[in-house]
Amino acid sequence: MEKLRQVEARTGRKPNILIVLVDDMGYGDPGAYGGGAMLGAPTPNIDSLAARGLKLTSAYATPVCTPSRAALMTGRIPARSGLTRPLLASDKPTKNPWADEVTAAKLLSQNGYVTGLSGKWHIGEAKGMQPQDVGYDEFRGFLSVVSEYTQYMNLAKYSQLMLDAERLKTFKGLSEYNGIVEGKKGGDLKIAYKLETPQQMGNVDQDFANFSVDFIKRAAQARKPFYLIHAFAKVHFDNYPGDGYLGRSAAKLPYRDAVVEIDDIVGRLTKTLEETGQADNTLVFFTSDNGPEEDSYPDSGFTPFRSGKGTTWEGGVRVPGIAYWPGVIKPGRVSDGLFDLMDLFNTSLALGGIENKIPTERYIDGVNQTAFLLADDGDTCRQAVFSYNQADFSAIRWANFKGYFKVVQSEQPFANISMSTYGPIAVAPWIFDVYRDPKERLTRSNGDYEWLYGPILQLQAAHAATFVKYPKKDIGLGIGGGGDPR
Numbered sequence: 001m002e003k004l005r006q007v008e009a010r011t012g013r014k015p016n017i018l019i020v021l022v023d024d025m026g027y028g029d030p031g032a033y034g035g036g037a038m039l040g041a042p043t044p045n046i047d048s049l050a051a052r053g054l055k056l057t058s059a060y061a062t063p064v065c066t067p068s069r070a071a072l073m074t075g076r077i078p079a080r081s082g083l084t085r086p087l088l089a090s091d092k093p094t095k096n097p098w099a100d101e102v103t104a105a106k107l108l109s110q111n112g113y114v115t116g117l118s119g120k121w122h123i124g125e126a127k128g129m130q131p132q133d134v135g136y137d138e139f140r141g142f143l144s145v146v147s148e149y150t151q152y153m154n155l156a157k158y159s160q161l162m163l164d165a166e167r168l169k170t171f172k173g174l175s176e177y178n179g180i181v182e183g184k185k186g187g188d189l190k191i192a193y194k195l196e197t198p199q200q201m202g203n204v205d206q207d208f209a210n211f212s213v214d215f216i217k218r219a220a221q222a223r224k225p226f227y228l229i230h231a232f233a234k235v236h237f238d239n240y241p242g243d244g245y246l247g248r249s250a251a252k253l254p255y256r257d258a259v260v261e262i263d264d265i266v267g268r269l270t271k272t273l274e275e276t277g278q279a280d281n282t283l284v285f286f287t288s289d290n291g292p293e294e295d296s297y298p299d300s301g302f303t304p305f306r307s308g309k310g311t312t313w314e315g316g317v318r319v320p321g322i323a324y325w326p327g328v329i330k331p332g333r334v335s336d337g338l339f340d341l342m343d344l345f346n347t348s349l350a351l352g353g354i355e356n357k358i359p360t361e362r363y364i365d366g367v368n369q370t371a372f373l374l375a376d377d378g379d380t381c382r383q384a385v386f387s388y389n390q391a392d393f394s395a396i397r398w399a400n401f402k403g404y405f406k407v408v409q410s411e412q413p414f415a416n417i418s419m420s421t422y423g424p425i426a427v428a429p430w431i432f433d434v435y436r437d438p439k440e441r442l443t444r445s446n447g448d449y450e451w452l453y454g455p456i457l458q459l460q461a462a463h464a465a466t467f468v469k470y471p472k473k474d475i476g477l478g479i480g481g482g483g484d485p486r
Contacts, residue, residue: 003328003374004351007281014112014225015325016282017348018216019072020269021229022262023065023120023146023236024309025320026292026301029259033320035302040251041259045267049286049324054333054373059321060340060385060397061290063310065145067388068289068341069123069231073103073134075345075358075366077388079467082475084390087124089144089175094476096128102359104348106135108227109185111354114138116215119208119231120145125175132183140182140192140211141231142204149178149195150238157238180207202240204233209265213272220276227348230269234258237296255299270324280327283351283373287341288319306440311408312387312394313440323373330376337380338397342366347373363470384459389422391472396459401449402440403429403456429456 007015028035030043032050061068066086067078078084082097105115117131119141124130131139142149151158152172161167172178179194195201212230219226239254241247242261249256266286273279292301293309305314321339323329346368349355358364365386372378385397395404407430409421430443431452 004370007328011281013223013281014352016219016225016273016278017108017227017351018269018273018282018284019229019344020266020284020286021069021072021119021231022286022288023232023234024290024293024301025235025259025262025288026303026308027288027315027318027320028302028304029235029292030263030320032322034304037250039256039259039302040253041249041256041263043259043263045263045270046286046320046322049266049270049284049322052326052331053284053322053324053329054335056321056323056339057334057336058338058397059287059319060317060338060387061288061319062341062387063290063312063316063389065120065236065289066122067390069121070097070101071340071342071365072344073105073123073229074101075104075342075364076101076362077342077365077386079388079391079393079472080363080365080470082473082477083123084388085477086145087122087477089125089148091124091477092126093124093129095474096124096126097473097475098124098129098134100362101134102362103135104345105227105229107349107354107357108352109135109137111352111357112225113352114215114219114222114224114226116212116226116228117141117231118212118215118228119205120233121231125177127188130183130189132185132187132189135185137185138183138215139189140180141208142180142195142233143177143189144175146201146233146236147238148175150198150201150240153196153198153201154238180204198240199243201233201238202242202245205261205265206242208233209268212269216269216272216278217276220278225281225352227352232262232265234262235301237293237300239299253299255296255301280325282325283328284322284324285344286320286322286324289341291316291319305438307408312389312404313408314402314434314438317387325374328374333376335372335378335380336400337372338382338385339369339372339380340366340382340385343369343382363466384463386463393460393464396456396463397434398456398459400433400435401452401456402432402434403452403460404432404443405429405460428453429460431456 070083116138180192181189183189239258303315307313307315346366387395431449
């Protein structure tokens with residue numbers, strides 16, 4: 001709190017918040033997390049943030065993108081909002097989940113901040129579910145996900161769609177927003193341009209970077225604090241190179257070229273903060289929305305943990321997490337303290353001085369982690385992380401232990417969710433020690449860790465009890481929308 005008082009006294013305003021969110025980046029992709037040059041794609045700018053800030057080794061997301069983004073923005077487990085699975089252009093929820101959800105952007109916008117979202121949205125295309133409807137003063141990006149657009153661009157890969165005129169018409173007709181759109185609070189979205197070619201798709205992240213740079217500059221000129229989520233399109237498949245990035249990585253692979261481009265843009269954003277005199281008044285948080293997808297393996301991300309996107313195994317939910325704030329966060333810190341991306345909701349409001357504005361009529365799962373991030377010897381304020389597969393409770397991470405109640409089991413050498421089985425654990429939770437067994441290869445339910453049943457089951461019971469007063473929300477999405485999908 002003393003650090004925050006000093007910053008506000010020096011600058012005359014609340015701090016800025018810049019959340020940099022990559023799509024499907026693996027925990028091990030950045031050099032700071034073991035990848036980088038080792039994978040043929042150096043990440044000097046991301047690594048610099050880690051070296052000059054706080055590197056979290058136990059930051060957690062949900063298994064897939066829509067729920068992670070909803071949790072980050074609302075501070076709530078997706079089962080409470082109904083946003084439990086990726087939304088497609090054809091999805092028409094019978095109940096607008098945003099009608100009674102509150103984002104950090106909305107609360108900050110009401111209390112002196114300028115708020116923006118640049119890049120991928122993917123949390124609803126219908127009116128009332130768009131960024132400018134839920135608290136963002138400005139938005140420029142696209143509403144869906146890269147693969148929704150590239151399916152009508154790559155003839156070699158998607159010939160069965162592109163060579164059938166009726167199918168193609170039907171597919172493109174699912175959305176009226178097949179392109180880059182922009183909007184402002186209280187208004188309607190306008191299409192800036194249609195996405196029609198691989199070259200256009202490859203350059204969208206440069207488009208989003210241009211918007212974010214301009215947003216940061218305008219906030220500085222207005223002398224107003226800002227809250228900005230910069231949400232990359234990459235590295236979700238299909239990865240087309242931006243101009244000048246074909247073969248830029250030593251690996252000479254599309255995914256690795258995309259990682260190099262992301263790192264360059266991270267450098268550009270931090271440089272803009274420095275050039276506008278805002279670096280020492282801005283919390284930058286770099287992360288990914290889930291673990292690496294394995295549908296396009298091996299041209300996909302790297303994780304040292306078991307499995308990947310679509311599962312609650314460590315590889316699916318443990319993500320890079322870097323907090324950077326020069327002069328405020330002590331350089332070179334590394335912590336294995338637990339951090340959930342939904343904690344950014346509470347933490348952002350605390351930095352904005354409006355934690356008391358958090359709605360009290362709903363259950364908030366996020367935790368204010370300001371002390372953890374800012375204190376030189378800060379420790380996590382979170383006791384446990386609760387992981388879900390869609391609306392189903394799956395696992396608990398507590399200390400260095402992971403207890404599973406339901407799992408996705410893959411019979412393949414990699415964990416493409418469509419090749420997997422899903423179901424409950426019999427009799428007692430599966431227990432793993434992620435220090436001793438980070439790949440979660442051997443459950444220790446019997447013998448070594450029987451003493452863990454008590455604490456793990458107690459945490460599970462207390463967590464489940466919150467749903468008695470605050471039940472899951474069904475927004476009418478069918479499987480995974482709010483009930484038990486199995």
